[in-house]
Amino acid sequence: MSKVLEKIISIRKPKSPISESYRGIRTSIEFSNLDKEMKVINVTSSMQGEGKSTVIANLAVNFANLEKKVLLLEGDLRNPSVHRMFNISNINGLTDILLKDKAFAECVHCTDVKNLHVLSCGAMPPNPSEILSSKKMKEFITSLREYYDYIFIDAPPIGIVTDAGIISTYSDGCVFVVGSKQCDIEMAKIAKKRLEDVGANIIGAVLNKFEAEGNGYNYYNYYYQHESGRKGRNKKKAAAL
Ligand SMILES: Nc1ncnc2c1ncn2[C@@H]1O[C@H](COP(=O)(O)OP(=O)(O)OP(=O)(O)O)[C@@H](O)[C@H]1O
Ligand SMILES: [Mg+2]
Secondary structure, eight states, rough: OOOGGSHHHHHHHSSHHHHHHHHHHHHHHTTTTTOOOEEEEEEEEESSSSHHHHHHHHHHHHHTTTTOOEEEEOOOOOSSSSHTTTTTOOOSSOOOOOHHHOOOHHHHHHHTTEEEEEEEOOOSSHHHHHHHHHHHHHHHHEEEEOOSSEEEEEOOTTTTTSHHHHHHTSSSSSEEEETTTTOOOHHHHHHHHHHHHTOOOEEEEEEEEEOOOSOOOOHHHHHHHHOOOOTHHHHHHHOOO
C-alpha cells in the first residue's frame, strides 16, 4: 500500500471503529436514496480544516467498495487537496477540461482503490466561483451522471466563500462536516442558513475529530457517547444546528 493511501483510514484500517462509522454514514446516504436520486454528493463545513476532504475521500472509498463506479471530484479550486490524498498529479484536472477543452479521459485518474476514479483541480484559476457556476460545469456534471453511480465533490468552507453553495445547486445532497471542539456554533448556523438559502439538500452532519474520553477509542465508548449523550457537549453542539 502506498504511504499516501495509508492516510485514508478506510483503506488503512477497514475494521477500525472510525471506518465502521464511515460505513454507517454510507448506509445513511444509501437510505436517503429511496425517493430521490442521490448520486452527486458534496461536502462542506463552516470553517477551514474541519475535515471535509478527509470525510469525502473516505466516503468515496466506502462507496467504491460496494462495487459502485465512483468519482471523487475536486471542487475546492482555491485549496485543492484530493490529488495529494491519492498521490496523483494535479497537472490535468477539472479546470483543464472546462477552460482548455481537454478530454475527460486524459485528465481523470484511476486509483489503487478498485472502482474509484479521481479528478483533481488542474491549473488553479483566478475565478473559482465563476467556473463552478458556469453552464459548462453544470453540463459536465450532467454528463458524469451517465457514467458514474456516485460523484463526490469536495468543496471549500461555506462560511468563508460561496463556492459550496454553488456546488450544492447541482448536487443531490450535501454533507455538513462539524469539527469537534473546532466548530463555532454561530458560524455553523450561518453556514447552514447559507446552504438553505440556495436550496441545498443537507442530508446530514458528520461530527468529525470527536475524541472519546478515557484511554481508548473503542467501539463501545464511541457509540455510548453518541447514543446516550451523557458527556454530550459536542452532541449538544451538533443538535443545536
Ligand atoms: N477525524 C480526524 N481525526 C484527526 N485528524 C483529522 C480528522 N479528520 C481530519 N483530520 C486532519 O485535520 C486536518 C484537516 O483535514 P482536511 O484537510 O480533511 O480538512 P478540510 O476541512 O478539507 O480543510 P480545508 O478547509 O483546508 O479544505 C488534516 O491534517 C487531517 O489529516
Ligand atoms: Mg479540504
